[in-house]
Amino acid sequence: MLGLLAIADRREAAVLQPSKPTSLLAVLLTRPNVIVPVESLQRAIWGEDIPATAKASLHSCVLRLRRLFAKYGISGSTIEALPGGYRMAADARTLDLLEFRELLVRADHAADQEEELSLLRAGLELWQLPVLGNVHSDVLHREEVPRLAEEWLRTAERVYDIELALGRCREVLSELWPLARSHPAHERFWEQLIEALHRTGRRADALAEYRRVRDHLREELGVEPGTALRNLELAVLRGELPTVQAVRPPARTAKTAARRTTNPGANPATNSGANPGANPAPTDGAPLDAAPLDAAALDTTSAAGALAGCAQGDVVLAGLVGAGLLRECPDGHYHVHELLRAFILAAEGSWARAPEEPNPARPDAGADPTPSVRQSAASLLTSEV
Template identity: 40%
Template sequence: MEFRILGPLGIAHDGNELRVPAGKPRLLLAMLLCHPNEPVPAERLVDALWGASPPKSAGDNLRVYVSQLRKAMGDSTRIVREPRGYALTVEPGELDAHRFEELLTTARACADPARTGALLREALALSRDAAFADVEHADPIARMALRLEEQRAAAAEEAVEADLALGRDAEAVAELRCLVHEHPLRERLRAQLMIALYRSGRQAEALAAYQEARKALVDELGIEPGPALRDLETRILNGDPALDAPSPRLPQEASPPPAKAPPRANWESWLWAVIPLLSCGYGTPWAFVYAAVRRRSPGLALSALAYLGLCGVFLVTPLSDDDGLNRLDVVPMLALISLWLGGTCHAVLVREHVFAPTPPSEQPRWTRTGGEVGLALFVLVAAAGYVWLEPPG
């Protein structure tokens, strides 16, 4: 359901205009919409409908009008009878005046002139005419209509101000002339018209607009223009550079987010990294088993298996009893060196990956090296063993 009071009174449902009975039912609807979701005393409604001399059947007639409105809306629960009077249920967003005020509030909180202007134009599009344009203005209706009209005029001024801030001075002149004709005593509109004309290279017309404003104020109210308008005339006469149009705003590219500092290695990561060195290589497989479990990394798990294989090669292959270096001793020695020195270097390389708080995908590729190093060491030792142990032709 959509209730419209910014212009002729109306109700729409699913985009279809509903017929509201003319006369007093229409006035009753306007009274209820002045106080949506609030009970309005029957005595107050009677006073608005008939004034100081209501008929004896006023109460019965009021109930008939309520019934007619319920039928027109196709919903008997919309208007409810409460102990304190009648209340019209209006859901959020159903009353155009509420949407207008929400857009106005959002626009005033916006710092971007383009966005502000768009929101204000959207709000002004809801206002088709003066509020309650086709309804007799009883006291509460008249007060609300006056408030809404003031908001509409202020929104128009602010929309023009946004256009001027964007350098749309020439386009604003025609709209401002219409607004000045509609609201001849609003000095802000007069000032905006003078500025738009001046920035469009029409200084003489800007000064003539001041004289028209002065004449309207003197003729209607018997007062001179305010200090702001008089000061603006002086600045136009002097060609004040501050009145020139603002420089167009260039769209600013979003600055890239600052690069993340690499995680600082703590004592725990260094202690883990020196385990292979301090254990002479025997602790290397278990260090990488811990790392694989901690990071849930298949690559680190592959490294752990490779180091376990190297450890097995060293333990299973016996050293010869001969003095000097025997060719059979090369394989276990290579396995031990890989476990000891290779494992230490490998651990230092990947320690940040193992203990970093960031996800693996956000870390450099080389810090995520897991199985490649360990597997490469295992393959090198296996190849060396094949070459050295293969019996000669």
């Protein structure tokens, strides 16, 4: 049912023609293994103008569906008549919607992001939009189809969040271009497209895409872009987003809470309020704000930890070495990449401000760092081959 409603096996699919039995089957499949009240079934089939003969006609539709199942070899009591309504028995082997949701559960418990990504993409492959395009039911398309579409949207968001976190910005651009344009009011896809463009060095294209979605929102809806999209534009203008080479995948514990709910479709907007350019330093699984700056742990080989201020120095140091920003030398010193050198110089310049002068680049504007931090930054600049 994740496309045109059809009965299929491994060899072929029989797409059902628009009819009242087809509408009845669609409603039952949107709520598998649940008793659907007779009143709900009648509304889905006839709309608000339910005829006096609706109860008898509904029973006739059920009989026609059972004969259709028999024709295609579907055995067992698939449609059950129960007090108050009907129930459609299904599982992940017989209904693609349940197979999709099962893949989401497995992805949520995957061992790593590569496995999670593989399972999520397998789930998306089950969809052939538009959903239930051959079902002529205004009630169904108004009340049930948007809920199903939301499950697809949140899964697609998560797929591209992982791809970007893994640094595959160029690889996903060909998918994000049409995705954003086919969902012009869905800002998260535009955020991902703009981020991917900027991180691959296409800053002008990233800003052009921001102007495109901004103009659409203004002209079609009369609203401004959301906070996350506006903050992303500022990050692009300031060059604050990390490059593809410097990005490290986020910890598995940072997964969106939405897919931990019973209904995958109830996923709140994935990272819609977060800063898409944020690239937290790797931790041991604890929340990023749970490790305060430990000045005693910052020595002359760990100035990066002082600059980050959100993880222990040895962890950040290892991250910088892994990202190629530092290279360890045999004598215990480090060769500093020019990009990191420029950052440290800029940071030292901000520390040199008067205490009462605010620094917009730091959340604790006006606060002077500890002497150990300044000494660590200075020693790092001198630790060359």
